[in-house]
Amino acid sequence: MMRTLNTTLAWVAEGTALCRAAIEGLDETSLGAPSLLPGWTRGHVVAHLAGNAEAIGNLVHWARTGEPTPMYGSPRERDAAIEAGARLPADRLVTWFDESAGALDDAMARLTEEQWQAEVTTAQGRTVPTGETPWMRGREVLVHAVDLGTGLGFADLPEAFLAELRDDVLAKRGRANVPVVHGDPAEVTAYLAGRPHAGVTTADGSLAGPLPPWL
Secondary structure: OOOOHHHHHHHHHHHHHHHHHHHOOOOHHHHOOEOOOOOOEHHHHHHHHHHHHHHHHHHHHHHHHOOOOOOOOOHHHHHHHHHHHHOOOHHHHHHHHHHHHHHHHHHHHOOOHHHHOOEEEOOOOOEEEHHHHHHHHHHHHHHHHHHOOOOOOHHHOOHHHHHHHHHHHHHHHOHHHOOOEEOOHHHHHHHHOOOOOOOOEEOOOOEOOOOOOOO
């Protein structure tokens, strides 16, 4: 399917709800436990998601006002905010997640059709229409909901989202750099995203070698 603004906004809502359910009731010890991302705790993932909501909110502000507003001041500033956020008490970290996600939803809801077409620049330097930002956010909340490591898997994510994600990852990695693989669609998506997977094989039937984490 071709993703639309409505479908990507729906994925943002679903991913946000999945993340919120995953972190519900987690204390400092649970948030300090390893996530599925190498070197990151669950707290790092939650802090990243909270900061990402604010960063994408900057792009929405850009589109609404015409005032160029970068996602982050710098990569170092982004990384420092994640590290600091990961050390917050559990209630403060969860509040940051809730408030930043809510503010982004409200800001997106106020955009006009014309503003959704306004061009903004991502942290990677890509110039995109603002209508791309719900897809950017949807990827973050849906994939990182799995990364929180509370039992959710790629098979629990929307099938249409998984299909779009496979195409997106292949385009970013470069199709020539990734072997053709076979397996359950959700497991293939996990493999392409560099996440734990099972039963994904190459053309000769051997298990596919791991890829580095994407996103």
